[in-house]
Amino acid sequence: MKTLSVFALTLALATGAAFAQGSGSGSGGGTEAGESGKSTGKSNAAMTPTVDQCKKGWDSTMRMTEAEFKAGCAKK
Numbered sequence: 001m002k003t004l005s006v007f008a009l010t011l012a013l014a015t016g017a018a019f020a021q022g023s024g025s026g027s028g029g030g031t032e033a034g035e036s037g038k039s040t041g042k043s044n045a046a047m048t049p050t051v052d053q054c055k056k057g058w059d060s061t062m063r064m065t066e067a068e069f070k071a072g073c074a075k076k
Helices: 001-023 051-056 065-072
Strands: 032-034 039-043
Touching: 001 051
Parallel strands: none
Antiparallel strands: 032 039
């Protein structure tokens, strides 16, 4: 009986945690929207070049397009 109670409690806690994670208001983190308003799938940090990267220039191995790189460097 004790095992069944522990199992039920674990199941209830796991279900509550799953609902808590999926019920966000959409006001934090996530990805930046592209020109069409849809997510680019890239985090904001990956799309912001550092000062050193701006000095070195864009590289095709970066996680951003050349246009995103130039726009990010123009803000610095």
